[in-house]
Amino acid sequence: xxxxxxxxxxxxxxxxxxxxxxxxxxxxxxxxxxxxxxxxxxxxxxxxxxxxxxxxxxxxxxxxxxxxxxxxxxxxxxxxxxxxxxxxxxxxxxxxxxxxxxxxxxxxxxxxxxxxxxxxxxxxxxxxxxxxxxxxxxxxxxxxxxxxxxxxxxxxxxxxxxxxxxxxxxxxxxxxxxxxxxxxxxxxxxxxxxxxxxxxxxxxxxxxxxxxxxxxxxxxxxxxxxxxxxxxxxxxxxxxxxxxxxxxx
Numbered sequence: 564x565x566x567x568x569x570x571x572x573x574x575x576x577x578x579x580x581x582x583x584x585x586x587x588x589x590x591x592x593x594x595x596x597x598x599x600x601x602x603x604x605x606x607x608x609x610x611x612x613x614x615x616x617x618x619x620x621x622x623x624x625x626x627x628x629x630x631x632x633x634x635x636x637x638x639x640x641x642x643x644x645x646x647x648x649x650x651x652x653x654x655x656x657x658x659x660x661x662x663x664x665x666x667x668x669x670x671x672x673x674x675x676x677x678x679x680x681x682x683x684x685x686x687x688x689x690x691x692x693x694x695x696x697x698x699x700x701x702x703x704x705x706x707x708x709x710x711x712x713x714x715x716x717x718x719x720x721x722x723x724x725x726x727x728x729x730x731x732x733x734x735x736x737x738x739x740x741x742x743x744x745x746x747x748x749x750x751x752x753x754x755x756x757x758x759x760x761x762x763x764x765x766x767x768x769x770x771x772x773x774x775x776x777x778x779x780x781x782x783x784x785x786x787x788x789x790x791x792x793x794x795x796x797x798x799x800x801x802x803x804x805x806x807x808x809x810x811x812x
Contacts, residue, residue, distance in 0.1 A: 567652060567660035572667070575630060579668055582626065583675045586619045590682035616683055620676045627672045631665040635733055639805060640740050654805045658733070658798065665729045670721065716783050723790035730797035731757050737804035761793055 593612040637643055639657060647657060735757060739750025768785055 564652065564656040564660065567650075567656060568663060571634070571660050571664040575634065575664060575668060578626065578630065579623075579671070582619075582623055583671070586616075586623065586675055586679050587682065589619065590616060590679035594682045594684070612683070616679060620679070623672050623676060627665075627668055630668070631729060631732060632736065634665070635661050636736055640736065640809075644809070648809070654802055658801055658805065662726065662729055662733070662798075666722075666725045669725050669729065719787050720783065720790075723787045723794070727761075727790045727794040727797070730794045730801065731761075734797035734800040737801045740804060740810065741808055757797070764793075765789070 589612075593616070638647055638661070650657075731754065735750045735754035738753040739746040739748075742749045765786075768789065772781060772785065
């Protein structure tokens with residue numbers, strides 16, 4: 564399991580780390596150069612730098628999604644599956660190595676884009692301080708007193724959502740693999756169906772909690788627990804297909 568994870572991280576790091584480096588380097592130097600631009604050329608420069616930042620952010624997002632699908636499908640359900648399933652590891656280890664790697668890069672991609680945006684708007688320390696003070700000004704002091712609790716809650720929700728999202732992709736691909744034809748189309752329809760189902764369940768749960776007058780922490784706990792429960796269902800679907808209905812023809 565550990566060797567599989569190290570291999571997956573090593574292969575994908577060759578793609579993501581240079582891209583993160585380009586994004587952060589551009590944002591850093593762009594943020595430093597921004598105060599130097601004045602008048603009309605400054606307006607043009609601002610438009611160009613934000614357009615480039617947006618293009619890089621979209622490229623990272625799309626590439627993360629593409630590699631999440633590609634690494635799972637080609638390594639386990641494609642031609643490389645013959646080799647992967649001859650390794651002395653269980654199907655659980657194969658799935659978990661893909662899941663943890665994809666989740667790691669999804670989170671790191673979000674952090675890289677977020678840090679890049681801070682570098683863009685905070686080219687000077689004084690400007691960054693003004694932005695933070697403006698954002699923190701209207702926040703209730705009670706929030707600051709419980710900042711660590713809110714941070715832990717946010718991390719738990721982020722992790723739950725990321726795992727559920729990746730497992731939903733894996734389950735959709737696995738469902739499509741059950742078909743002999745049009746596997747890509749069936750996988751896409753399965754993804755849409757899973758997404759619609761979980762959205763409906765979430766809306767129904769919120770209506771019930773609102774009717775019962777549940778406290779705010781209950782909403783958060785339900786979101787985290789519900790996300791993990793759905794993720795478990797997607798995981799079981801994926802594992803069942805890989806174990807009982809694998810067809811590498």
